[in-house]
Amino acid sequence: MRASxxxxxxxxxxxxKILLVEDLWDSIASDESAVPVPQSxxxxxxxxxxxxxxxxxxxxxxxxxxxRIDGLWVQTSxxxxx
Numbered sequence: 001m002r003a004s005x006x007x008x009x010x011x012x013x014x015x016x017k018i019l020l021v022e023d024l025w026d027s028i029a030s031d032e033s034a035v036p037v038p039q040s041x042x043x044x045x046x047x048x049x050x051x052x053x054x055x056x057x058x059x060x061x062x063x064x065x066x067x068r069i070d071g072l073w074v075q076t077s078x079x080x081x082x
Contacts, residue, residue: 003009012020028035052059060068 009017009020
C-alpha cells in the first residue's frame with residue numbers, strides 16, 4: 001500500500017503527515033514482537049558486545065562523544081558562516 005492509495009492522506013499538510021507517521025510508528029513500536037530483528041543485526045550486536053568486553057576502555061563515554069560532536073559542529077559552522 002502506498003500513501004497515494006489513500007486519497008485523504010494526499011490532502012494532509014506536511015505537519016499533519018508527520019503526526020500521522022509518528023502515530024503509525026508508535027503503533028508499530030508498541031509491539032516489539034511484530035518487527036523481527038534480522039539475524040545479521042543480532043550477530044552485529046554480539047560482535048560489538050564482544051569487542052566492548054575485550055577492551056571497554058577504548059570506547060568513548062557519552063560526555064566525550066558529545067564534546068567531540070560539539071567540536072565538529074563548531075568547526076563546520078565556522079567553515080559555513082565564513
